[in-house]
Amino acid sequence: MGEASLGATNFDTAGGQLWEWHPTTDWIEVPGSSMMGPNGLVSSDDGAWFYVGGWSDRALVRISRGKIPAELKKIPVGFNVDNVRWGTDGRIIAAGHITRCPSDEECDTSAVRVAKVNPENFEVEQLLDYDGNEFFEMGTVAIDVKDEIWVGGIYGSFAIARFAKRN
Template identity: 30%
Template structure:
């Protein structure tokens, strides 16, 4: 994981760094087999819950060596944040999470884009259903939430009162009740781009970003078209950043960008001051631009 200084436009390695700090919370994460191998750990889908006195909890989708949600404490009370691994929740056998969200009580919701044994290429052609899984402190492991039957569920976010959760399903953003089973509440129309991650802005709007998938310079996606992940990732596409009103599901475009061979595959956006910071699933850099 990397630490980005938005003011200086610089980065440094946050974890594992020169020494990976680990102190397992065995009361909450006793079923976790121990800290991940830092040499194998691959992270994405970060979700942070702010705490008191500069301390927060960071939840990370982890691959490489094992499939798990990795949990870290973050101490930002000093001049530089310090990250300590505190536990994990293993994913069920054969499942790989994409994104995670955490409730105040420590409950985790994780999106699972693919059924066991299936590939992205198969999902693109067969419209395979994914799922949302839940784990709460004291549970033996993740269990599937009945209700959502989404196509390639991706980003996930919670309402401020935790009564609803939102996921990206295909090219739409969908709202569900945070009940068991979950009930479909409302959804956007299919968007003109492929939304990916979801983040709740300070104004209560859901923020998402993604590529324009139907782009003539790149291969067709979906239907009977053969899908190559390598070809998909290596063909630059324009991107769009949008805000979604979670109460009305009205979508408002707030930024866009052209196809760029240096930065492509946009998947997420975070507002930082007067700037938008845009991430990618297949790039060696982060983009930023003015919000205006």
């Protein structure tokens, strides 16, 4: 985003948005960023794009910065994205879970889901789908560390779970 600036999400499943802070403008809403449940946020190295966890959309959402009208692309990942981080390979790590089914029909739920998304071609690689146990109930954030994925938890999962990367 550049020095002396900050980005943040207003997580509201009924209608949140992204915000930017600059010393000269204070907080301003990012144009075109209104969505249900924005969560987790990183920006591209050049500052042209935000990548946000689209919790309600079950997607990683790319939003342009400084363009009107804003450009927005939803990249479906199949789970509620809580947090996003840059991976060591230049892809974005999206971490979250499936907590609610989109309709009254039965669906699979998962305590931990992690995927990597290529910001150039939007290819999604699912890295982890874990049902949880009594010690780790729900994941919310992940990083890649050598040959492992480390996942931080919430809702009684006050630990870091370590998973071997698949080859």
